[in-house]
Structures are given as C-alpha cells and as structure tokens.
Amino acid sequence: MTIEQQISDLARRAKVASSSLTVLSTVTKNRVLQKVAELLIEEKESIQRENEKDLVNGRQKGLSAAMLDRLRLSDTVLQSMVTALHEVCALPDPIGKVDDLVKRPNGLLVGRMRVPLGVIAMVYESRPNVTVEAAALCIKTGNAVILRGGSEAIHSNLALADILQKALVSQQVDKDVVQVIPTTDRQAVSHLLTLEEYIDLVIPRGGEGLIRFVSQNSRIPVLKHYKGVCHLYIDKDADVAKAVPLAINSKTHRPGVCNALEGLLIHEEIAAQALPVLATALIDKGVELRGCTKSTSLDKRVIKAADSDWGTEFLDLVLCVKVVKDFEEAKAYIMKYGSQHTESIVTENYSTAQRFINEIDASAVMVNASTRFNDGGQLGLGAEIGISTTKLHAYGPMGLEELTTRKFIVYGQGQVRV
Incomplete structure (x- = not known):
C-alpha cells in the first residue's frame, strides 16, 4: 500500500x-x-x-x-x-x-x-x-x-x-x-x-x-x-517593580512556547529608569537582549539588533528591546511585527490600559499580566487544541x-x- x-x-x-x-x-x-x-x-x-x-x-x-x-x-x-x-x-x-x-x-x-x-x-x-x-x-x-x-x-x-x-x-x-x-x-x-x-x-x-x-x-x-511574536509594553505610567516579574515570567518561564515574550517595548519617559532594572533581571536569567540604538545607549549590555531580529519568534532566551516615543509608536510597532497572538501592557493608567485593550489587535490582550496566560487551561477552557x-x-x-x-x-x- x-x-x-x-x-x-x-x-x-x-x-x-x-x-x-x-x-x-x-x-x-x-x-x-x-x-x-x-x-x-x-x-x-x-x-x-x-x-x-x-x-x-x-x-x-x-x-x-x-x-x-x-x-x-x-x-x-x-x-x-x-x-x-x-x-x-x-x-x-x-x-x-x-x-x-x-x-x-x-x-x-x-x-x-x-x-x-x-x-x-x-x-x-x-x-x-x-x-x-x-x-x-x-x-x-x-x-x-x-x-x-x-x-x-x-x-x-x-x-x-x-x-x-x-x-x-x-x-x-x-x-x-x-x-x-x-x-x-x-x-x-x-x-x-x-x-x-x-x-x-x-x-x-x-x-x-x-x-x-x-x-x-x-x-x-x-x-x-500561527507563530507567537508576543510583546510587553512598559508604559510611562508603569510600576517598574511590577514590570520586572512580568517580563521575566513572560520570557523565561518556558521560552520555547508560542505565548512566550519576544519583544519588550519601553516608553522613552521611563526607559532610563526601567531598562537597567529589567536588563539586570533578564540577563541574570540568561536572556540575551538585542535592542535599538536608543536602548543600547541606555544600557551597554544590550547588543545592537539586526534588522532580521525584529518580529522574530526566537523560541529561546533571546529578546528584542525597543524604546518607543509614545503609545502610538508602540501600537504601530505591534501592528507591524506582532502576529496577533498575545500583547500585554504594564501601566497604572486606566485610560491607557483601556486604549490598549480597544486598539491592539491580538487574540488576547493583557493588562499587568504575563503573556503566558494566553492558554486554554489558564483562561478556563480546559485543554486547548491551539x-x-x-x-x-x-x-x-x-x-x-x-x-x-x-x-x-x-x-x-x-x-x-x-
């Protein structure tokens, strides 16, 4: 046969x-x-x-x-x-x-x-x-x-x-x-x-x-x-202490799965404060950071990203870092490089959180939560087929x-x- x-x-x-x-x-x-x-x-x-x-x-x-x-x-x-x-x-x-x-x-x-x-x-x-x-x-x-x-x-x-x-x-x-x-x-x-x-x-x-x-x-x-190119956006009104465990969990809990973090976006008004703290925590967990020119100037441990890195599903301990001017630039970046899988924002600003939920196109949009929660079992569906x-x-x-x-x-x- x-x-x-x-x-x-x-x-x-x-x-x-x-x-x-x-x-x-x-x-x-x-x-x-x-x-x-x-x-x-x-x-x-x-x-x-x-x-x-x-x-x-x-x-x-x-x-x-x-x-x-x-x-x-x-x-x-x-x-x-x-x-x-x-x-x-x-x-x-x-x-x-x-x-x-x-x-x-x-x-x-x-x-x-x-x-x-x-x-x-x-x-x-x-x-x-x-x-x-x-x-x-x-x-x-x-x-x-x-x-x-x-x-x-x-x-x-x-x-x-x-x-x-x-x-x-x-x-x-x-x-x-x-x-x-x-x-x-x-x-x-x-x-x-x-x-x-x-x-x-x-x-x-x-x-x-x-x-x-x-x-x-x-x-x-x-x-x-489809592939999971998931992002965590650190808003200018974010609690950095809250952002650190969210970034670590999203990226390192199981880096080889589709709801793992692949891109970290940081508002420029909080980047000087947040990036060094986030970088230290992530690097301590074995994560290699590849970033934009602004992020590499803020923290020398971030290496310059290649054009091919943006939008890549690494499925490994590699993370892209991008400093953005404002919400609009973060949104545009996600629209360009995201895969409509999971997107999350860290913010204490209710209006910004609601904008993120309403304007970001993804199968799951999170506020102050790990991207790893986009999972059938975690969302109350039991096992999922995909x-x-x-x-x-x-x-x-x-x-x-x-x-x-x-x-x-x-x-x-x-x-x-x-």
Whole structure:
C-alpha cells in the first residue's frame, strides 16, 4: 500500500467513525477521557521510554534546549495532561445545546443547535502533549481527529495514540475516532491536505514554515495557529517593580512556547529608569537582549539588533528591546511585527490600559499580566487544541465550543411557505 493509499484509508475510516460519535452520551465520552488519564499514569514508564528515543534523536539532530523542553514528557508534563483531561471531563458538553429558540409569527419554532464539525486534522510540531489534549477536546465535542505530529516526536505520539485507542475500545467506541499518522514522510501531510471529501477542518500548529505549507497546499479550510511574536509594553505610567516579574515570567518561564515574550517595548519617559532594572533581571536569567540604538545607549549590555531580529519568534532566551516615543509608536510597532497572538501592557493608567485593550489587535490582550496566560487551561477552557491567530471561525485559545458549529433546527405543525 502506498503512502497515499494508506492516508486515504485512514481518513476514510475517520469519516466513518465520526458518525458514531454524534450519538455518544456525555457520560461515555467522559469515561473515555477518564480512562485515558488512568492509562497515562499506569503506563507512564513505557510512554517515557518511547519519549526518550525522541529526546536522544533530538539531541543528535542538534535541537535547542527550548525545543527539547517542548518535546520532553516529564512526570510534571504527564501530570498536567492528566489534570487537563479531568478539566475537560468537568466542562459542560456543548453538543446538542440549543440556543436562541424563538417562535416565528407563522408558529414555527426556530433554534440553533451545537453540533460537531466532523473530522479534524491536526498537523503540529514537537509537543507530544498536544496529541492527548487535542484528542480529548475532539472526543468531548464529538469530532473524529487525525493527528500528525512532528517527526521529532514520532515515538512519543505513537505511544500516546496507543493509550487513546485503548481507552476508546474500553468503552466500546470505534478506535478510528482518534488516529495518528504513523509515518514521518512529508508526503503523508501533502496527501492528507487534499482529502476534502473526508476532512472538514485542518488545524496546523507550529512554526511559520509549517503554517505556510499547510495554508498553501490545503484544499480543506484551515484554522491557523500561527507563530507567537508576543510583546510587553512598559508604559510611562508603569510600576517598574511590577514590570520586572512580568517580563521575566513572560520570557523565561518556558521560552520555547508560542505565548512566550519576544519583544519588550519601553516608553522613552521611563526607559532610563526601567531598562537597567529589567536588563539586570533578564540577563541574570540568561536572556540575551538585542535592542535599538536608543536602548543600547541606555544600557551597554544590550547588543545592537539586526534588522532580521525584529518580529522574530526566537523560541529561546533571546529578546528584542525597543524604546518607543509614545503609545502610538508602540501600537504601530505591534501592528507591524506582532502576529496577533498575545500583547500585554504594564501601566497604572486606566485610560491607557483601556486604549490598549480597544486598539491592539491580538487574540488576547493583557493588562499587568504575563503573556503566558494566553492558554486554554489558564483562561478556563480546559485543554486547548491551539491558539487561533485568524478570526474565522475562532480567535484565541480554542476550547470545546470552538470545535463545534451550529445548525438550525425548525419545529413546525404542518406549515408551508406561501
């Protein structure tokens, strides 16, 4: 069987299996997720053995420390996956929910019901925990899912797929509801993106190259989880003592993830006071600062940034620093270099904070908070399938409702149109 035949068969089976999900009760779906959580704990050692194969390969290929961190299924990461599964179980099931039921003048009752999208294809890089979190959200919302993780995580993803399918079978649910593409051949993705007769939505989650490849080659609607070029703007009315831990957390908590800080903007009226303090704190955490001419003159530890640095998603302990004249320049910079992911302001001025919220275009806009909070779990959605940086049909972290659509339902008593 060729790769094309293998992927076509896999997608066809997912389409067939998706119909069985629409009639599953919430209780059954939750039992599947609870079983996945149990198996993650019971089979932790075997999962981590497979994960270690990926880590060894990653080191041999020269992956950065940040990328290896994203790849690692540590005890902490596995426990966070278990916690996320329990959170999804506890969330209300949106499927079957009827909104806006109204009686028309002709007596018809018209409403809109939440229904699954159908079959979702996820194409993503590095983080194998996405395999479980994406599958959990799809199961809860009655969607079948085809998962294609990065080649660097193939052993981890196949081990997690085995866990997921065991849990499905334990509750008499078709195991083809969740499938992981078992090859690292890129041709598999290319062919997957042509299967519009089986797949309803593609969600790419990864670097800029992956997003562009999927967007340019897909015949299926694409919901983009684009790169995270996130900024923290230190306003002239900022509390510097508050700004320091926000900058450190945003940049260094997990530098290899999409909601990590990549650009630090400082109002010129506070720059002489704030930059040395921020620079000391960040450099002490191992961050390399690359800045504009004004920032390098204010602090010699900031090295001159290259033109290519601005707007770069470093995913590492590197941070761009820009001193701006005012709010308008900060806004213009974010519009030019941001990726509509996460933007945050540090200020004690309410009016400026409201301007930032109203005028900055991003999937999440923060006031006096770390960019790291743009995350489904942190925002109350439970596990997320990604953070959409496009506005159709979701914007920001995609939880349960973002994986559904609504159909009209109409109750009549024999009415005909005249």
